[in-house]
Amino acid sequence: MLQSAVRGVVRSSWVATCGVRQLSTSSSLCERIQNAPRGQDGFDGVQNSQRRRNAAQMNRVELMGGVARDPIKRTTVRGSDFVVLTVITNRYLEKADGSVLEEVEPHSCISFRPGQVDYILNNIQRGSRVFVQGALHYENVRSTRDDVQSPMVKQASIRIESIHLLKRSEGAGRRSDESERTGGKRGAVDDEEL
Structure with a gap:
């Protein structure tokens, strides 16, 4: 039960950061996301730096x-x-x-x-x-x-x-x-x- 809850959180947070509108219930997709190397999403290869565009920045x-x-x-x-x-x-x-x-x-x-x-x-x-x-x-x-x-x-x-x-x-x-x-x-x- 705990493992499936963790998978759901990982899957939901990944979807939220990548802007994907649909959730997949596939356990193989969840495993691909969990086992992806750091710095990649594991699904479509989007790098973390591309997601940082919305991060707070300041030039003052x-x-x-x-x-x-x-x-x-x-x-x-x-x-x-x-x-x-x-x-x-x-x-x-x-x-x-x-x-x-x-x-x-x-x-x-x-x-x-x-x-x-x-x-x-x-x-x-x-x-x-x-x-x-x-x-x-x-x-x-x-x-x-x-x-x-x-x-x-x-x-x-x-x-x-x-x-x-x-x-x-x-x-x-x-x-x-x-x-x-x-x-x-x-x-x-x-x-x-x-």
Whole structure:
């Protein structure tokens, strides 16, 4: 009885993951499913990786740092404006001898959203502190070194979804937060909240 119940569970879970609409009561089919090698269904050879399409995925980047230089406005081949800005972050690493090494990392951030492009160009400049939320994007680029073309390499950038300009408030150690997601503004944000 227990073995037939287990077979029914295995058969039902296999059917649910493969999207088959009919159940077979054949014991030989159940044995084929149970004895299938890992990574295969044993029925039609569908690999696990094909079923992972519906698995949860996330591509999210959050940066808080200083703007290295004034944002640069560019235009695509089709005539759309976009803006590129470089956000600098610092990492502090402790060496074996106890000394601290500071690593400065530049991050290329790009916005294609028309309202956001205008906001960045009008409000953000070199030295501004910003909080950027976006997604990591890779682009194939052919670089030139010493007049010799090198093979294609992937260059990473962050596609800006939202950007928040952080300014020091007068008085206490608080910052006000001007955000540009859809043109709105937010109230004061404490440093410890970020």
